[in-house]
Amino acid sequence: ETGVTQTPRHLVMGMTNKKSLKCEQHLGHNAMYWYKQSAKKPLELMFVYSLEERVENNSVPSRFSPECPNSSHLFLHLHTLQPEDSALYLCASSQDRDRGGYGYTFGSGTRLTVV
Amino acid sequence: GENVEQHPSTLSVQEGDSAVIKCTYSDSASNYFPWYKQELGKGPQLIIDIRSNVGEKKDQRIAVTLNKTAKHFSLHITETQPEDSAVYFCAASYDKIIFGKGTRLHILP
Numbered sequence: 001e002t003g004v005t006q007t008p009r010h011l012v013m014g015m016t017n018k019k020s021l022k023c024e025q026h027l028g029h030n031a032m033y034w035y036k037q038s039a040k041k042p043l044e045l046m047f048v049y050s051l052e053e054r055v056e057n058n059s060v061p062s063r064f065s066p067e068c069p070n071s072s073h074l075f076l077h078l079h080t081l082q083p084e085d086s087a088l089y090l091c092a093s094s095q096d097r098d099r100g101g102y103g104y105t106f107g108s109g110t111r112l113t114v115v
Numbered sequence: 116g117e118n119v120e121q122h123p124s125t126l127s128v129q130e131g132d133s134a135v136i137k138c139t140y141s142d143s144a145s146n147y148f149p150w151y152k153q154e155l156g157k158g159p160q161l162i163i164d165i166r167s168n169v170g171e172k173k174d175q176r177i178a179v180t181l182n183k184t185a186k187h188f189s190l191h192i193t194e195t196q197p198e199d200s201a202v203y204f205c206a207a208s209y210d211k212i213i214f215g216k217g218t219r220l221h222i223l224p
Contacts, residue, residue, distance in 0.1 A: 004158075006158075041216075042214060042215070042216040042217070043159075043204070043214045090158050090159070092158075102147075103149045103161040103164055104149075104151075104159075104161065104212065105161070106151075106158030106159045106160065107158050108156070108157050108158045109157075109158050
């Protein structure tokens with residue numbers, strides 16, 4: 001365990017389903033991130049939350065909807081996904097949002113397959 | 116925009132030999148350079164980092180070097196072992212962290 005816990009570890013969903021990914025950290029970090037990792041592609045930053053406020057949304061389709069109810073929890077709500085959305089979704093946290101250089105702590109990811 | 120180039124994309128070395136992964140960055144304001152290791156089925160894990168006021172840092176078998184003038188930084192793994200097989204990511208950070216595309220390291224028996 002790294003201090004960042006993601007559930008579920010694996011998820012298979014149909015294109016018409018609605019599901020949510022959950023991320024939890026108890027490291028006292030102020031920033032949380034969602035990344036998408038596809039095969040043979042670099043890590044793609046999706047969303048950044050700093051002190052529970054969304055501060056970055058990197059042109060992510062509206063079928064992905066993040067939620068940060070408090071500084072320890074982050075959700076990614078999924079609906080009407082496409083097969084190309086199949087990937088490993090990684091949550092990460094850091095002490096602060098890229099100020100002064102802080103390393104990220106990543107979770108183990110949710111392997112999502114859209115059928 | 117800011118960019119981090121990482122080479123090679125794949126690297127195979129004989130067990131016991133050394134491995135070197137190189138990165139270059141474009142934003143001269145970058146001041147923090149972490150390295151992550153991602154094993155199969157896991158998220159990336161921070162293994163070592165270096166700040167811009169330091170030229171080299173070592174932790175047991177791994178070391179990082181930084182050349183700020185050339186905007187290059189490298190990861191060196193000595194006496195490689197099977198458990199070193201993984202994907203390694205470099206990153207550069209000032210006001211946002213930019214990751215390289217990763218290097219898949221294979222340690223050959």
